[in-house]
Amino acid sequence: MSNTVREAPVGPGDAAVVGRLSTLDRFLPVWILLAMVAGLLLGRLVPGLDDALAAVEVGSVSLPIAVGLLVMMYPVLAKVRYDELGHVTADRRLLLTSVALNWLVGPALMFALAWLMLPDLPAYRTGLIVVGLARCIAMVLIWNDLACGDREAAAILVAVNALFQIVAFAALGWFYLEVLPGWLGLGDGSAAGGLDVSVWEIAGSVLVFLGIPLAAGFLTRALGERARGREWYETRLLPRIGPAALWGLLFTIVVLFALQGETITARPADVARIALPLLAYFALMWGGSMLLTRALGFDYQRATAVSFTAAGNNFELAIAVAIGVFGVASGQALAGVVGPLIEVPVLVGLVHVSLWARRFFTPAPGRTA
Numbered sequence: 001m002s003n004t005v006r007e008a009p010v011g012p013g014d015a016a017v018v019g020r021l022s023t024l025d026r027f028l029p030v031w032i033l034l035a036m037v038a039g040l041l042l043g044r045l046v047p048g049l050d051d052a053l054a055a056v057e058v059g060s061v062s063l064p065i066a067v068g069l070l071v072m073m074y075p076v077l078a079k080v081r082y083d084e085l086g087h088v089t090a091d092r093r094l095l096l097t098s099v100a101l102n103w104l105v106g107p108a109l110m111f112a113l114a115w116l117m118l119p120d121l122p123a124y125r126t127g128l129i130v131v132g133l134a135r136c137i138a139m140v141l142i143w144n145d146l147a148c149g150d151r152e153a154a155a156i157l158v159a160v161n162a163l164f165q166i167v168a169f170a171a172l173g174w175f176y177l178e179v180l181p182g183w184l185g186l187g188d189g190s191a192a193g194g195l196d197v198s199v200w201e202i203a204g205s206v207l208v209f210l211g212i213p214l215a216a217g218f219l220t221r222a223l224g225e226r227a228r229g230r231e232w233y234e235t236r237l238l239p240r241i242g243p244a245a246l247w248g249l250l251f252t253i254v255v256l257f258a259l260q261g262e263t264i265t266a267r268p269a270d271v272a273r274i275a276l277p278l279l280a281y282f283a284l285m286w287g288g289s290m291l292l293t294r295a296l297g298f299d300y301q302r303a304t305a306v307s308f309t310a311a312g313n314n315f316e317l318a319i320a321v322a323i324g325v326f327g328v329a330s331g332q333a334l335a336g337v338v339g340p341l342i343e344v345p346v347l348v349g350l351v352h353v354s355l356w357a358r359r360f361f362t363p364a365p366g367r368t369a
Helices: 025-045 049-053 063-078 083-091 091-118 122-133 141-145 151-182 199-228 230-241 243-267 269-297 300-311 315-324 329-359
Strands: none
Touching: 025 049, 025 199, 025 243, 025 300, 025 329, 049 243, 063 230, 063 243, 083 151, 083 199, 091 122, 091 151, 091 269, 091 300, 122 151, 122 269, 122 315, 122 329, 141 151, 141 243, 141 300, 151 300, 151 315, 199 230, 243 269, 243 329, 269 300, 269 329, 300 315, 300 329, 315 329
16 A cells, blocks of 8 residues: 555554554545445446446456456555565465465355355355355455565465465355255255356456456566665655555445445345344454464464455455356345445454554564564
8 A cells, every 4th residue: 555554563652553554544444434435326326337337347347346456456466575475385384274264264154154144045145155255366465464464475375365266166166055055954055056157267357356466566576676676666666656556445446336336225134134144254254363373373474464365255256256147136146245345344444453463473583564
């Protein structure tokens, strides 16, 4: 973001979270709330806006959202020190913990919460299960950066999630929507319907939304450091391109909520029902991940990268899949849309909780937060 967080270790005088955020970033919750409200109002007040925004798509995602995501992710990936990635890939415990949380615990927890809290609403329940299968490969980089997490670790974990998403998404959808309900005596899954999702469509989405900004960030650092050195790159160039991440995030939120504003505001009771399991999911996944990583002896930076990666979801993919399989007016699609409505403010709040909680972790040797 705007230099995103001051590079300073935690000390006794760092009690206030806002004191550790840059001037631009400390009001992020306010800007996000305003962006959500602006998007909802635009969706309700401007006739035909949703159709216009959805007219052109990239990988089943609206072109304006695609542009916002690319702008949002590029500055964060330009901050990654790619020459230090070897330290992350060598940490098998980190990688295995993240894979287990993202691909075993996360989908299973969302499945359980959806069935427990929405037993009478199969369409919404299915939509939430789809959200739980779509692991985050975008906004988690923003939350991790704001919380002073390990940027290199987050980049690797996002890449691992992207690979698993390509290989496992459709198969896990079949398992959680059709097979597991039958095994547990909850039904044969026919009401939910399977996920007829092409592996190549998911691969294309990952290539666009992760591959392009990753390549741009890598080239920017490599060429910038080669031309002017690391000190100039990190103290002069990064602060200039950093704010683009915030503008990309806010633009994406405005467009996303404008696309679905009428749907959300027309069904407030349904939105509230869907919101409850989502709130429980984000709290349990993030809190449980932080407790687990602390018990395993992770330093704060890597614990934060693992926890936000585990708690976040790829709502762009979930919405695209729900619309493509079940239809734009389906309950499954509405559940996907409610995802970011809850996820964005909750994870912003967890950034603050994370910064407060790092006093309970051992700092990484030779690193600042």
